[in-house]
Amino acid sequence: VTGMNQYSGSPDLVLINLSYTQRAPDDLIERLGTLLEANINSKKRSEDRILITPNAIRKMGITQKETIVFIDGIPRRCILRDLSFSGAKVIMVGIAQFIKGKDVVLRIDLDEPRAAIGIKGKVVRTENVENRKELVALAIQYNNTEVPMVYKMQVNAFLTQYSKPDRSGVAEDKSSEKKTSEKESKKAEELKDPSNQDLAAAETASQAESEQQQ
Structure with missing residues (x-):
């Protein structure tokens, strides 16, 4: 535990900051990477x-x-x-x-x-x-x-x-749509x-x- 703060001024709720003491699981790293990529692309490719x-x-x-x-x-x-x-x-x-x-x-x-x-x-x-x-x-x-x-x-x-x-900014499915x-x-x-x-x-x-x- 690296820190604690009250949540929205509530005396009953707190936010706790944690630092890992070992490498995070690969599944968590992958998930966080996906979240970060989605947020970045939501601006770049909006x-x-x-x-x-x-x-x-x-x-x-x-x-x-x-x-x-x-x-x-x-x-x-x-x-x-x-x-x-x-x-x-x-x-x-x-x-x-x-x-x-x-x-x-x-x-x-x-x-x-x-x-x-x-x-x-x-x-x-x-x-x-x-x-x-x-x-x-x-x-x-x-x-x-x-x-x-x-x-x-x-x-x-x-x-x-x-x-x-494509040139007009419309995302085209690579699969055949015949x-x-x-x-x-x-x-x-x-x-x-x-x-x-x-x-x-x-x-x-x-x-x-x-x-x-x-």
């Missing part, structure tokens, strides 16, 4: 975007691209389009002029580690979805100080292992249940945008 494809979902450990965004506390169904350290783009049913500038919380469900995280941010831009007047694409900018560490680590792992930035269009079309068919028509429309628009970018 604008590198990950296009959400089936391969990206699997490699990032995201359960699915369909999720929820809370707009002023109201849950709205949406589809993840791309992710980065600093923000995200989602597609949903809505009217752009009523959404821009709103505070949001984007929910992302992770499979490994198993967790449902909420990331606070703001809608900084809205975009029309081609041939889909009822849909809108939202550009969300996260609150930098409130991005969960587990999210940073997932994004960092993908960017450092599976992707490279079957993406076929899989997206199949998913859209599955969503044609009457209770899922809005999400199906968003999914189809997401597919079209993906084909244009490819």
